[in-house]
Amino acid sequence: MGFLGKLFGGASKISEELQEAIEAQIKTYNLPHTEQNLIELKALKAMHLKGDAITLEISLPYPCKSLWPSIEQNLSHCLKQLNDISTVSIEFKTEIVAHDVQKGTTPMPNVKNIIAVASGKGGVGKSTTAVNLALALQQEGAQVGILDADIYGPSIPTMLNIKDKPQTKDGKSMQPLEAYGLQAMSIGALIDEDSPMIWRGPIVTQTLTQLLKETNWDELDYLVIDLPPGTGDVQLTLAQQIPVTGAVIVTTPQQISLIDAKKGLKMFQKVEIPILGIIENMSTHICSQCGHEEAIFGSNGGEEMAKKYHVDFLGALPLDKRIREEADQGAPTVTAEPGSEIAGKYRNIAHQIGAQIGVKKRNYAGVFPEIVIQNT
Numbered sequence: 001m002g003f004l005g006k007l008f009g010g011a012s013k014i015s016e017e018l019q020e021a022i023e024a025q026i027k028t029y030n031l032p033h034t035e036q037n038l039i040e041l042k043a044l045k046a047m048h049l050k051g052d053a054i055t056l057e058i059s060l061p062y063p064c065k066s067l068w069p070s071i072e073q074n075l076s077h078c079l080k081q082l083n084d085i086s087t088v089s090i091e092f093k094t095e096i097v098a099h100d101v102q103k104g105t106t107p108m109p110n111v112k113n114i115i116a117v118a119s120g121k122g123g124v125g126k127s128t129t130a131v132n133l134a135l136a137l138q139q140e141g142a143q144v145g146i147l148d149a150d151i152y153g154p155s156i157p158t159m160l161n162i163k164d165k166p167q168t169k170d171g172k173s174m175q176p177l178e179a180y181g182l183q184a185m186s187i188g189a190l191i192d193e194d195s196p197m198i199w200r201g202p203i204v205t206q207t208l209t210q211l212l213k214e215t216n217w218d219e220l221d222y223l224v225i226d227l228p229p230g231t232g233d234v235q236l237t238l239a240q241q242i243p244v245t246g247a248v249i250v251t252t253p254q255q256i257s258l259i260d261a262k263k264g265l266k267m268f269q270k271v272e273i274p275i276l277g278i279i280e281n282m283s284t285h286i287c288s289q290c291g292h293e294e295a296i297f298g299s300n301g302g303e304e305m306a307k308k309y310h311v312d313f314l315g316a317l318p319l320d321k322r323i324r325e326e327a328d329q330g331a332p333t334v335t336a337e338p339g340s341e342i343a344g345k346y347r348n349i350a351h352q353i354g355a356q357i358g359v360k361k362r363n364y365a366g367v368f369p370e371i372v373i374q375n376t
């Protein structure tokens with residue numbers, strides 16, 4: 001007896017044979033960026049069969065709204081292979097849960113998953129990548145926050161055009177700032193733009209941990225943290241103290257950046273934070289005048305590094321004037337030009353990150369999915 005049959009074999013009016021056939025068809029399709037089907041992902045919540053029309057209620061564990069039409073098409077194709085089914089409709093929802101964090105840390109009650117964005121070297125585009133990814137995750141259906149922990153160059157308020165200072169309701173905690181549907185907090189919002197950051201390590205880590213914990217994040221699925229560049233004591237302490245679900249490393253393809261990115265990778269491995277993957281930024285430059293493509297910083301460094309260290313290569317972003325201009329103007333590319341090829345690249349990376357987290361171990365005992373079959 002199959003999975004659906006085991007649950008409802010006695011009570012359901014649908015023949016056991018049809019249940020098994022439906023289950024077998026569903027199992028032939030793996031969801032994008034995962035190697036799991038709806039049943040393995042515990043994403044199938046209910047099925048209704050009326051005559052030869054079937055409706056599936058599915059709840060995906062990662063945000064991918066722009067992929068829903070193709071998922072629907074693929075599942076319809078699989079189910080329509082059965083003689084008993086001629087119409088398939090799907091009701092989608094996104095339901096992101098909290099996943100495991102590294103040993104020695106406790107998950108935050110109002111933040112389900114923290115994604116740390118790091119780079120070994122400064123200036124490789126870590127903040128630009130972090131903010132575009134946060135926006136992409138949010139556009140795809142998640143509740144997202146961004147914490148600008150880049151003490152040496154807090155740039156998120158500029159990139160999100162945030163001019164307000166954080167407010168407090170109780171004198172103890174701060175309300176997150178808001179932009180484009182994102183919740184945001186930045187060390188930059190609390191300090192004078194022109195004051196040099198000459199704090200010592202322990203003060204930096206204490207301030208950042210406070211900033212994280214004393215912001216009233218509102219039920220976040222993901223909090224993206226833009227870490228300070230480098231792999232020194234500050235970064236190591238943060239990696240040990242912040243409950244992180246996974247880390248993303250941003251690098252340019254050039255050797256000098258890759259050497260530092262490897263140090264970053266090893267730092268996360270040391271504190272047992274899973275690496276979600278490597279992003280190669282400023283991969284190639286496409287001339288806005290003649291369209292000529294040039295690998296200014298060398299080619300494929302990030303991809304080769306990912307292969308060597310057995311981590312995922314999440315994708316490459318070109319060195320493109322628009323990415324800089326739009327971030328400088330306070331509307332990052334994913335928001336300014338959501339239909340552009342570049343925004344598509346950020347979205348693709350966001351899907352992979354979400355999917356990787358979605359298949360990780362949950363930080364509570366997984367509940368057996370409640371599947372309801374109705375035959376009306």
Ligand SMILES: Nc1ncnc2c1ncn2[C@@H]1O[C@H](COP(=O)(O)OP(=O)(O)OP(=O)(O)O)[C@@H](O)[C@H]1O
Nearest residue numbers: 122123124125126127128153229318319320323324
């Ligand atoms: N793919 C890209 N194409 C064009 N410009 C980019 C790209 N990525 C980032 N930039 C630009 O490069 C500059 C540095 O980017 P960013 O501030 O994101 O780097 P960073 O790694 O966070 O730096 P730091 O951590 O040292 O503050 C910015 O002016 C940004 O607009």
